[in-house]
Amino acid sequence: MNQLLALIRVFAYLSILTVGGGLAAFPEMRHLTVDVHKWLSFVQLIHLYSMGQVAPGPNMMMIVVIGQWAAGVPGAFVVLLAFFGPTAILAWMIGRLWKHLENWPWRTSIERGLSPVSIGLLLAGCLSLARGAVTGWMTALIAVLVLLLLLLTKLNPAWLVLAGAVVGGLAFGPVKL
Amino acid sequence: MPHKVMSDVVANLVSPPNTTTTSKPDVTILQIFLEFLLIGATSFGGGVVAYLRDGLVGKRGWINDQEFVEYLAISQTLPGLNATNMAVLVGDNLRGYLGSVVALIGICLPGGLLMSAAGAAYHASGNQPMVTAMLRGVAAAAIGLILATTIKLGKKSLAHAYDLVFVALTVYGVDKLHQSVPRVLVVVGLIAIFWYRPRKTKESVS
Numbered sequence: 389m390n391q392l393l394a395l396i397r398v399f400a401y402l403s404i405l406t407v408g409g410g411l412a413a414f415p416e417m418r419h420l421t422v423d424v425h426k427w428l429s430f431v432q433l434i435h436l437y438s439m440g441q442v443a444p445g446p447n448m449m450m451i452v453v454i455g456q457w458a459a460g461v462p463g464a465f466v467v468l469l470a471f472f473g474p475t476a477i478l479a480w481m482i483g484r485l486w487k488h489l490e491n492w493p494w495r496t497s498i499e500r501g502l503s504p505v506s507i508g509l510l511l512a513g514c515l516s517l518a519r520g521a522v523t524g525w526m527t528a529l530i531a532v533l534v535l536l537l538l539l540l541t542k543l544n545p546a547w548l549v550l551a552g553a554v555v556g557g558l559a560f561g562p563v564k565l
Numbered sequence: 566m567p568h569k570v571m572s573d574v575v576a577n578l579v580s581p582p583n584t585t586t587t588s589k590p591d592v593t594i595l596q597i598f599l600e601f602l603l604i605g606a607t608s609f610g611g612g613v614v615a616y617l618r619d620g621l622v623g624k625r626g627w628i629n630d631q632e633f634v635e636y637l638a639i640s641q642t643l644p645g646l647n648a649t650n651m652a653v654l655v656g657d658n659l660r661g662y663l664g665s666v667v668a669l670i671g672i673c674l675p676g677g678l679l680m681s682a683a684g685a686a687y688h689a690s691g692n693q694p695m696v697t698a699m700l701r702g703v704a705a706a707a708i709g710l711i712l713a714t715t716i717k718l719g720k721k722s723l724a725h726a727y728d729l730v731f732v733a734l735t736v737y738g739v740d741k742l743h744q745s746v747p748r749v750l751v752v753v754g755l756i757a758i759f760w761y762r763p764r765k766t767k768e769s770v771s
Contacts, residue, residue, distance in 0.1 A: 404644045405746045408718075411711055415739055416746050432687075435700040438707035439683055445605040445676025446613060446648040452677050453684030464681060472669065475645030476653050480665055483654040486639050493763030501758030502642050504728040505750060508735025510715045515740050518708050527705035534709025539716065546609040549706045556702015562694040 391459040392466050394425055399451060399470040406475065408506025410448035411513035418516060427458040434520045442549045526559050592627060592659045594667055600625060601652055601671030613648040613672075617655075627659055641722070648672060731757045 398420045405413040414437070421427045428436070433454075440450030448471070455467030489495045522528050534548045600620055608616040614637065621627050628636075636658075640650035649669055656668030690696050723729070731753055738749035 405750070406646060407644050407750060408641055409714075410646050411715075412746065434704050435687065436680075436684065438700065438704040439687070440676075440680060441707045441710055442609065442703070443676045443679050443683070444608045444613075445672055445674075446646045448646055449673065449676035449680040450684075452680050453687075456681060456684055457688065464677075468673070468677065472645075472649055472673065475643070476649060476665065476669055479640070479643050479645050479650040479653040480657055480662065482643055483636070483639060483657055494758075497758050497761040497763055499638055499642050500724075500761040501731075501756075502754055503722040504731035505735050505754045505757055506641060507715065507719045507723065507728075508732040508753070509739065509746060509750065510711075510718070511732065512736045512739035512746075514708065514711055514715060515736070517711070521701075521704035521708050523701075527701060530702060530705035531708040531712070534706045535713050536709075538710060538713035544609065545710045545713075549703055549710060552702040552704075552706025553699040554702070556705065557695060557699040560698035560701050562698070 392462060395455055395458055395463055396466050396470040398425065399455075399467050400474055403471045403473075403475045405509075406448070407502065408510050409513075410446070411517070412506065412509035414513035415516040421454055425458070427454055430520050434517065437517065438521070438549075442546055526555075530555055592664075594660055594663055597656055597659055597664050598667040598671045601656075601668040602674060605672040606675035608648075614651065617648065617651055621655060628655060632658070727760065731760075 402413045402417055402420070405416055418430060418433060422430050422433055436450040436453050441447055443449055451467050451471055452464045455463035455465070457463075459466075486495070518531070522531055530552050534545075534552065537543055537548060538545060604613065604616050604620050618630075618633055622630055622633050636651055636654045637647070639654060640647045643650055645653075649672065652668035652672045653665040656664035656666070658664075687696070719732070723732070734753050734756075735749055738744045738753060739746060
């Protein structure tokens with residue numbers, strides 16, 4: 389029961405931080421789920437987050453797994469509700485208001501002002517994640533190659549992540565070439 | 566006057582904003598659920614927003630491009646994932662709050678079930694050397710992927726050189742000063758909003 393309450397508290401809080409995208413909440417997610425509550429290790433968090441990038445749908449569905457590991461199926465459900473509930477209600481209310489604020493001059497100011505901040509939050513999340521994921525020249529090479537291919541071609545990212553799995557398996561796996 | 570504004574706000578919350586325009590296509594709750602379920606199940610490799618555009622604007626014609634871009638701007642400004650915020654906004658536009666609820670469930674369900682299964686499998690075999698090795702590769706590739714997504718988003722939404730200052734301030738605050746995200750969001754966000762505060766244009770002066 390205590391675990392469930394802790395899950396609700398943590399994920400409701402994290403959901404408020406996801407301005408611009410789920411990644412913006414990553415530094416706090418690391419701190420709360422790994423350091424404070426010890427629901428999983430940093431390496432596990434990175435693995436889950438990366439797997440979640442390939443899964444279809446919103447890219448933060450990996451939070452289900454944290455809930456599941458901490459408190460079973462009920463844990464998975466409360467995490468979903470806590471993470472998606474508050475922001476959904478907020479989006480619903482603001483969505484209805486926003487249309488009527490079309491002529492409110494500050495509306496554009498808020499949109500313009502928050503967009504660089506949300507990009508900054510995403511980059512900070514990316515840095516936090518990269519510290520655990522890029523650990524040597526091989527992982528750096530994979531990351532840079534994927535980045536360049538995505539910026540220069542129209543390849544579906546899912547293929548590149550799968551290719552990353554194959555390269556990782558060959559480079560770090562028990563079977564040496 | 567403030568009372569009037571307040572009652573307008575309340576009235577707006579109670580009735581969907583598009584009740585006056587009757588041009589909305591007749592879409593059933595089930596159709597909304599199934600369309601978002603389909604997008605939730607097929608949008609592999611991130612970039613759900615592109616799949617949403619293809620499905621909602623292109624294939625279904627439920628909303629037009631202008632509405633889509635407007636919803637996207639709201640989704641990016643508010644907390645919450647872009648994909649789920651879009652589901653809520655489009656669902657509400659089509660069939661009110663019930664539309665929001667089924668759109669949200671539809672888009673989350675497939676990925677949630679898949680991750681739940683993947684999490685259980687990882688729990689059982691995550692310590693095997695081969696699995697760890699592959700996940701190291703996946704994590705490295707994911708860094709490239711999210712960096713590419715962030716750069717593409719930045720190219721689209723950042724218009725001025727000073728925007729880069731706000732980006733840098735935010736990164737510095739979170740990553741180097743280890744300030745909590747809400748504190749940075751409020752401080753840098755307010756400065757940036759004030760920087761882009763409404764100004765009187767020449768036309769309105771003359």
